[in-house]
Amino acid sequence: MTDKTGPLAPTVDVRRAGDRFKTRLSWLDSKHSFSFSRHYDPLNTHHGLLLVNNDDVVRPGTGFETHPHQDMEIVTGCFRARWSTRTPPGMPASSTRAWRSG
Numbered sequence: 001m002t003d004k005t006g007p008l009a010p011t012v013d014v015r016r017a018g019d020r021f022k023t024r025l026s027w028l029d030s031k032h033s034f035s036f037s038r039h040y041d042p043l044n045t046h047h048g049l050l051l052v053n054n055d056d057v058v059r060p061g062t063g064f065e066t067h068p069h070q071d072m073e074i075v076t077g078c079f080r081a082r083w084s085t086r087t088p089p090g091m092p093a094s095s096t097r098a099w100r101s102g
Helices: none
Strands: 021-024 028-032 054-058 072-078 095-101
Touching: none
Parallel strands: none
Antiparallel strands: 021 028, 028 054, 072 095
């Protein structure tokens, strides 16, 4: 039998959506699950290897400028709109993409 009460026992840190860090710009409404950009909490920087988990609402016709990443696996989803004109032919309007960067 395995002891699940010791110091290595998994813990759950519940952070409600309304309590998450927020970034609001003219074109972006973002809620961050971990420390991100100007929001920093040394006790909430990642979950295992997961460094970023944002809920972004991006104004139509706008978006993130091209920017570098290093050694990142990126997964992004589009659920209630369409991807930009850079969408590969045949990519469904609502879908998930994954790629390696850096």
